[in-house]
Amino acid sequence: MARANAQYYAAHDPFQDFTTAPEVSQAFGEVLGAWAAVTWQAMGCPNPVILVELGPGRGTLIRDALRAIGRVAPAFRAALAVHLVETSTRLRAAQRQAAPDATWHDRLGDVPDGPLIVLANEFLDALPIRQFVRRGTGWAERWVVAGTFEERPAEGFSDARAPEAAEGNVLEVGDAAAGLCAELARRVRNSGGAALLIDYGPLRSAPGDSLQALRAARAADPLKDPGSADLTAHVDFQAVAHTATEAGAACYGPVPQGVFLVRLGLVQRAFTLARQLPPAKGAAVIEAARRLVEPTAMGSLFKVLAVCHPALPCPPGFEDP
Numbered sequence: 672m673a674r675a676n677a678q679y680y681a682a683h684d685p686f687q688d689f690t691t692a693p694e695v696s697q698a699f700g701e702v703l704g705a706w707a708a709v710t711w712q713a714m715g716c717p718n719p720v721i722l723v724e725l726g727p728g729r730g731t732l733i734r735d736a737l738r739a740i741g742r743v744a745p746a747f748r749a750a751l752a753v754h755l756v757e758t759s760t761r762l763r764a765a766q767r768q769a770a771p772d773a774t775w776h777d778r779l780g781d782v783p784d785g786p787l788i789v790l791a792n793e794f795l796d797a798l799p800i801r802q803f804v805r806r807g808t809g810w811a812e813r814w815v816v817a818g819t820f821e822e823r824p825a826e827g828f829s830d831a832r833a834p835e836a837a838e839g840n841v842l843e844v845g846d847a848a849a850g851l852c853a854e855l856a857r858r859v860r861n862s863g864g865a866a867l868l869i870d871y872g873p874l875r876s877a878p879g880d881s882l883q884a885l886r887a888a889r890a891a892d893p894l895k896d897p898g899s900a901d902l903t904a905h906v907d908f909q910a911v912a913h914t915a916t917e918a919g920a921a922c923y924g925p926v927p928q929g930v931f932l933v934r935l936g937l938v939q940r941a942f943t944l945a946r947q948l949p950p951a952k953g954a955a956v957i958e959a960a961r962r963l964v965e966p967t968a969m970g971s972l973f974k975v976l977a978v979c980h981p982a983l984p985c986p987p988g989f990e991d992p
């Protein structure tokens with residue numbers, strides 16, 4: 672999965688195959704920029720401060736966030752240095768148009784030390800997973816051999832998430848996502864700051880096969896032509912939050928994206944934008960905001976998790992109702 676996605680992102684324009692929240696509405700990046708500004712104030716306004724985005728795609732989110740930050744928090748804009756974590760040279764070129772002053776890295780570990788705020792939308796879902804299948808009283812691991820799944824006994828594998836798994840149940844283990852979140856947790860604990868992770872996945876860990884491939888916005892066979900389609904899996908937010916908490920951070924959420932964005936004022940922002948436009952264009956802006964927050968669209972499948980330094984107050988959008 673890691674190799675297939677590296678090849679896919681290096682050679683394709685992923686936005687031919689799927690669309691993402693920042694591409695749906697500029698209000699998405701703007702409210703995340705405002706979130707970062709409030710978080711920076713809660714951190715005590717460190718100067719300098721590092722603003723990181725993981726997997727920025729076309730750079731739309733960071734461009735919209737920086738524009739909003741410049742407007743609502745010019746002191747934060749002046750204090751921040753943008754660091755983008757991106758492996759695809761093709762996408763880096765697009766990101767350079769959006770954030771010319773950024774510094775690029777292949778991995779989070781290469782971002783310099785210091786107080787930081789991290790944003791990541793649809794990044795964790797692209798990281799590789801392993802799948803285990805319940806067979807008899809034990810588990811087999813799925814390997815991919817010559818284009819098909821092959822099961823091999825996974826001796827010693829057990830999982831507290833599935834004590835009563837039925838024959839044939841699939842369990843996914845996202846070591847890469849958990850490892851990244853542990854690294855984020857250590858960084859915010861040691862240097863101060865917070866990370867905001869937005870992705871799709873269930874609120875609670877559950878067995879199930881969520882590996883999927885998207886080609887031209889349609890589900891495709893994940894094993895066909897590896898590297899030609901985007902491979903994703905649901906993010907196990909409970910597992911990720913557990914890892915981050917163990918590593919010394921305070922976690923908030925996951926909350927559904929719709930709830931989070933409404934609390935952050937995305938709907939009001941969309942109405943403000945719409946009022947400045949001719950009616951048909953204004954209606955499209957409102958419709959885009961609806962798509963991001965409505966439970967039947969992206970509002971409920973997508974979740975938001977914050978990984979924070981333990982001394983920070985509850986970040987905006989995560990307050991108990």
Ligand code: SAH
Pocket residue numbers: 676680685691692693694725726727728729732756757758759762777791792793794797798
């Ligand atoms: N956040 C963007 C793009 C999501 S697509 C948006 O919301 O529109 C996933 C992004 O993560 C792409 O930019 C891809 O090139 C990048 N990516 C995927 N795997 C990566 C990895 N292992 N390391 C760094 N970047 C990666």
